[in-house]
Amino acid sequence: MAQQLNLFDARFAPVPLRWSARQAGLAMAAVVVLAWGGAQALTLAASRAEAEAQAIQAGMSPLRAQVGTLAARRDPGTAGELARLQAAEATQRRVRAALEAGAAGAREGHAEVLLALARQASGQLWITGLGVSDDGSAIDLEGRMTSSSVLADYLRRLNDEPRFKGRPFAQLTLRAVDNNGAALPYTEFALRSTPATGTSTSP
Structure with a gap:
């Protein structure tokens, strides 16, 4: 007996990728544009x-x-x-x-922090949150990465930036995200810094 195969069944529909390399690249470009805009505003x-x-x-x-x-x-x-x-x-x-x-905060603002993050942007790791104290001595970073193995190299390159040199991160939190079988799994991370050597935080 002949059987009919329904090609319009939702089970045979192509599954869209939640994160593709192109989307990751666009996200990195958006970070660079936002960093440049923030730098211009802080310079003004x-x-x-x-x-x-x-x-x-x-x-x-x-x-x-x-x-x-x-x-x-x-x-x-x-x-x-x-x-x-x-x-x-x-x-x-x-x-x-x-x-x-600079009693009301660093006179140059946080433009150098944004530019340093933009220069070290990677398709395998992207920043989703940033917090900087008023005097710029403490920095918190939140982000995602395709593999936890890329974090060490990212921090090494970030430490080469003058704004991050000698600034240790005192706390690291990692959390694997359940992405429901998406093609590009990722891990969330959070970094909490301590003030750079010779720099004191505001009370």
Whole structure:
């Protein structure tokens, strides 16, 4: 007896790959583009901070001139005004010193971290999460990799980057992901760094 074979049965449909080499490449390209965009934004922020510092420095000149004029007069009636101007100048000096020292965080921002990660991007390992402390001394990385064997080489290459040199990772977490038989299995990882030698974290 002749039998009919249903070629439209869902069991015979091609199974799409969850992750292909092309998709991994596109993901890496997206990381590079995002890193470049972040670097541009952080560079602009640093330029604005520098402009603010210069504006504060320029604003201090008239104050110095007024202080010098009042001091030369030695008029007892100007003692209060002189004290006010001196206090204003001291405040501006403290603000400028804070900007120069990067008290609100590293003046260059985190552009170098993003660029270092982009330079060491690989089709076998990609970053899915990044955390950086305000002063840049502590870094947390989360990502995925096609094989746990590539992590050691990635960390070695990352340590060659100036922004990561001498920065040990104190904690490593690995988790194999159940990908339901997909063609490209992967393992998730999380890295927690300690401050670089000679660098202290903010309280």
